[in-house]
Amino acid sequence: xxxxxxxxxxxxxxxxxxxxxxxxxxxxxxxxxxxxxxxxxxxxxxxxxxxxxxxxxxxxxxxxxxxxxxxxxxxxxxxxxxxxxxxxxxxxxxxxxxxxxxxxxxxxxxxxxxxxxxxxxxxxxxxxxxxxxxxxxxxxxxxxxxxxxxxxxxxxxxxxxxxxxxxxxxxxxxxxxxxxxxxxxxxxxxxxxxxxxxxxxxxxxxxxxxxxxxxxxxxxxxxxx
Amino acid sequence: xxxxxxxxxxxxxxxxxxxxxxxxxxxxxxxxxxxxxxxxxxxxxxxxxxxxxxxxxxxxxxxxxxxxxxxxxxxxxxxxxxxxxxxxxxxxxxxxxxxxxxxxxxxxxxxxxxxxxxxxxxxxxxxxxxxxxxxxxxxxxxxxxxxxxxxxxxxxxxxxxxxxxxxxxxxxxxxxxxxxxxxxxxxxxxxxxxxxxxxxxxxxxxxxxxxxxxxxxxxxxxxxxxxxxxxxxxxxxxxxxxxxxxxxxxxxxxxxxxxxxxxxxxxxxxxxxxxxxxxxxxxxxxxxxxxxxxxxxxx
Ligand SMILES: Nc1ncnc2c1ncn2[C@@H]1O[C@H](COP(=O)(O)OP(=O)(O)OP(=O)(O)O)[C@@H](O)[C@H]1O
Ligand SMILES: [Mg+2]
Numbered sequence: 001x002x003x004x005x006x007x008x009x010x011x012x013x014x015x016x017x018x019x020x021x022x023x024x025x026x027x028x029x030x031x032x033x034x035x036x037x038x039x040x041x042x043x044x045x046x047x048x049x050x051x052x053x054x055x056x057x058x059x060x061x062x063x064x065x066x067x068x069x070x071x072x073x074x075x076x077x078x079x080x081x082x083x084x085x086x087x088x089x090x091x092x093x094x095x096x097x098x099x100x101x102x103x104x105x106x107x108x109x110x111x112x113x114x115x116x117x118x119x120x121x122x123x124x125x126x127x128x129x130x131x132x133x134x135x136x137x138x139x140x141x142x143x144x145x146x147x148x149x150x151x152x153x154x155x156x157x158x159x160x161x162x163x164x165x166x167x168x169x170x171x172x173x174x175x176x177x178x179x180x181x182x183x184x185x186x187x188x189x190x191x192x193x194x195x196x197x198x199x200x201x202x203x204x205x206x207x208x209x210x211x212x213x214x215x216x217x218x219x220x221x222x223x224x225x
Numbered sequence: 226x227x228x229x230x231x232x233x234x235x236x237x238x239x240x241x242x243x244x245x246x247x248x249x250x251x252x253x254x255x256x257x258x259x260x261x262x263x264x265x266x267x268x269x270x271x272x273x274x275x276x277x278x279x280x281x282x283x284x285x286x287x288x289x290x291x292x293x294x295x296x297x298x299x300x301x302x303x304x305x306x307x308x309x310x311x312x313x314x315x316x317x318x319x320x321x322x323x324x325x326x327x328x329x330x331x332x333x334x335x336x337x338x339x340x341x342x343x344x345x346x347x348x349x350x351x352x353x354x355x356x357x358x359x360x361x362x363x364x365x366x367x368x369x370x371x372x373x374x375x376x377x378x379x380x381x382x383x384x385x386x387x388x389x390x391x392x393x394x395x396x397x398x399x400x401x402x403x404x405x406x407x408x409x410x411x412x413x414x415x416x417x418x419x420x421x422x423x424x425x426x427x428x429x430x431x432x433x434x435x436x437x438x439x440x441x442x443x444x445x446x447x448x449x450x451x452x453x454x455x456x457x458x459x460x461x462x463x464x465x466x467x468x469x470x471x472x473x474x475x476x477x478x479x480x481x482x483x484x485x486x487x488x489x490x491x492x493x494x495x496x497x498x499x500x501x502x503x504x505x506x507x508x509x510x511x512x513x514x515x516x517x518x519x520x521x522x523x524x
Contacts, residue, residue, distance in 0.1 A: 050436070070524055071440050078438035088433050092246040104244070105439035149437070 001026050001061065001157050001188045002047050002080075008055030009042055016042055020056070020218045022211060024157065024190055029183045029206050031199050032192040033221065034213030040192040041085050043213070044159050047190070048082050049073055061156075078106050081150030083160035085192075087142045089134035096121065096130040099149045106153070117152065123178060124148045125171070139166035147175055157188040164198055172198060180206050244434060245447045251423040255452055258415040259459030259504050260466075266408045267467025267497045273401030274496070275487045280394035283387055291364070293353040297377035306351050309375045313355060316370075318362030325352040350377075412456075412504060413511045420452055420515040424523075431523055445516035449509060456508030460501035468497055 002024040009017040016039045024030060024047075032040050045051040046058055049065045058065045060076050068076060081102075089098045100117055103109065121127050124144035134142065143166050150158055158179065164172035176198060183189045183206055193199065202208050210221040293313070297305045306324055313322040325333075330352060331340075364382050371378040424431070434444050471488050489496065 048436075070520075074435065074438050074440040077436065082436065084436070088436060090244060090246070090430055090433055093243060097243070101244070101434075102437040105434055105437055105443055107443075153438075 001028075003059040004046065004053075004056065005059070006056035007046060007053045007058060009039070009046060009051065010054045015216060017046075017213070017218075018055070018216045022218060024188050026156075026188055027183065027186050028188055029180075029202070029208040030190045031202070031208055031210045032190060032213070033194065033196075033199070033210060036194070038213040039216070040213060041161055043218075044082070044161050044190070044192055047159055048077060048080055078102065078153060079155055080157040080159060081153065081155040083143070083146045083150045083158070083163045085161040085165070087134075087146040089142070089145070091134050094131045094133060095126060095137065095145055098134060099126075099145055099152060101149060102153045113152075120148045120152060124175070140168070140171060143167055144171065144175065147178065151178070151182060155187070158182060158190070160189070160191045162193055163191060164193065164195060169197075173201065176202055242447055242450055244439075244444075245423075245427060245430060245451060248423050248426060251419040251426075252451075252455060254419045255416055255455040255508070256459040258419075259412060259456040259508065260463035262408050262412045262415075263460035263463030263500050263504055264467040264470075266405055266500050267464055267471060269401045269404040269408065270497055270500070271471050271487055271489060273398050273405065274489060274493055276394045276397035276401060278490070280391055280398060283391045283394060291355040291357070291380060291382045293355060293371075294379045294381060295351040295353070295375065295377045296379065297350075299348065301377070302351050305375045305377050306353065309353060309371065309378055312370060312374060313353070313367075316362050316367055318358050318360060319355055320358035321354075321356040323354045325354060409503070409507055413507050416452060416456060416508045416511045417515050420448060420512040421519060423448060423452075424516060424519040428523060431520065435524075441517070441520045444520060445513060448516050449512045452512040453505050453509045457501050457505040460504035464497050464500050468494070 004020050004022050007017065007020040008015060020043065022030075032043065034040055042051065046053050047060075049058075049060070049068070052066060061079065063072070063076070065073075065076070089095075090101065093101075096117065097104070099121065100113070103113055118127070121130060124147060126141060126144055126148070129137065129141060129145075134145070137145065143163055147160065147163050150160065160179065163179075164175055167175065172195070179189050179191065180202065191198075191202075199208070199210055203210075212219050212221045293309060295302055295305050295309060310322055310324060313319050330349060333352075334349070364380065368380050371380060431444055468489075474487050
């Protein structure tokens with residue numbers, strides 16, 4: 001699905017990530033962990049083409065992301081669902097429309113998808129907040145909405161950046177269940193998180209690999225988790 | 226621009242139009258500019274049509290070129306007219322000559338003396354209409370010859386004072402057309418500025434739309450439709466006000482000459498209705514170009 005080969009990322013401040021190779025194969029479940037500032041968000045951005053690798057290459061569905069033009073990049077992004085760490089909503093649109101945004105922009109519209117949308121909003125416990133504007137929501141509500149938006153197109157790959165950072169334990173378990181469910185349906189999942197208890201909870205239910213960024217390199221974390 | 230792109234741009238998509246937040250000042254700027262420009266365009270159009278009509282009328286009077294008046298005692302009029310006609314027909318450069326009939330002369334005088342004028346009782350001169358050919362006749366030579374053979378003949382040559390008027394009317398029409406082009410260009414420039422401002426103000430929105438897989442033509446379409454609609458509405462209001470202004474101008478009369486003939490005539494009243502369509506077209510093209518450029522820069 002998404003494959004990184006000897007990927008490096010440097011910016012003005014020097015090298016942030018180097019020599020990263022990882023293959024998010026179909027149906028796999030990965031966690032990405034590491035200290036704050038280690039580059040987890042950056043690595044996810046490389047995976048969905050928001051940043052360009054400065055070394056190596058990133059392949060998405062067999063295509064070199066660097067070679068995609070803007071239209072092809074848009075089509076690529078419709079096949080992956082991303083939960084951004086800062087959520088990224090359109091603040092002038094009510095929550096339900098924000099969650100349905102991937103459907104709207106891909107031209108599918110809401111026709112025939114209303115049930116799907118309602119079900120999803122119920123799943124993340126936001127039915128009552130459907131008409132609220134994003135700035136009126138709590139951090140946890142925003143994260144649940146971001147997850148709902150990421151999965152509404154039923155994408156092949158879900159990349160989630162701290163999807164449970166602002167929610168209580170119970171809600172974080174529910175969100176995890178949603179992701180595990182998607183994985184059982186064959187979707188590829190990558191979750192970046194600090195939360196080791198989340199990783200432990202997942203490992204008892206799915207076969208998950210845990211990747212850790214340390215010293216700019218990616219390592220497979222051992223059984224110490 | 227492919228056919229699919231154009232369809233995405235034009236198709237009314239309520240949901241797509243909502244993804245761009247309503248923006249206060251660019252909306253008002255576009256409405257105001259297209260309204261004001263359409264208002265001006267109506268007057269420029271009226272001016273160009275009126276000066277065109279005037280140029281045509283004066284030019285056709287020019288082609289008629291001259292009249293010959295025969296002032297002679299009653300019993301000599303017929304003979305002198307006959308001689309004058311013969312001379313005129315022999316003159317090189319004269320295409321056509323025609324003595325006006327009694328009824329025609331009466332009609333010419335009617336506005337001044339009333340319809341029931343007893344023409345026979347009055348010493349009214351006989352008029353002969355002369356239409357010049359290309360190149361014209363030698364007026365000076367003709368005058369000399371007439372003076373010798375038809376004592377009562379007075380050649381009244383319009384050319385000398387009509388020609389500069391026709392030139393003036395034609396330059397007025399050209400100026401009006403240039404004004405219309407300038408109005409179109411200024412509208413395009415202002416709408417481009419407004420569209421750029423709107424796109425820049427919504428860079429965050431554009432980014433979010435791209436993250437969820439929106440293509441450029443979808444994002445551009447949301448902006449293009451909005452600006453086109455605003456330009457259409459603004460221009461429609463401007464045209465209505467402009468036409469009302471033209472309608473309030475005094476009726477065209479012969480005495481008033483040019484100044485009172487400034488309105489539209491007949492089907493000409495339909496012509497200003499093209500202005501909002503053109504304005505919308507200008508807005509469409511300007512916004513599309515601006516969006517394409519900005520979206521390229523934002524990537
Ligand atoms: N273009 C850039 N310019 C300046 N700094 C950058 C740039 N890209 C990344 N960084 C820095 O790289 C570091 C890694 O950022 P990143 O957001 O990827 O970390 P993270 O692991 O997601 O952290 P957190 O757990 O807090 O979310 C940060 O210190 C960030 O400031
Ligand atoms: Mg991060």
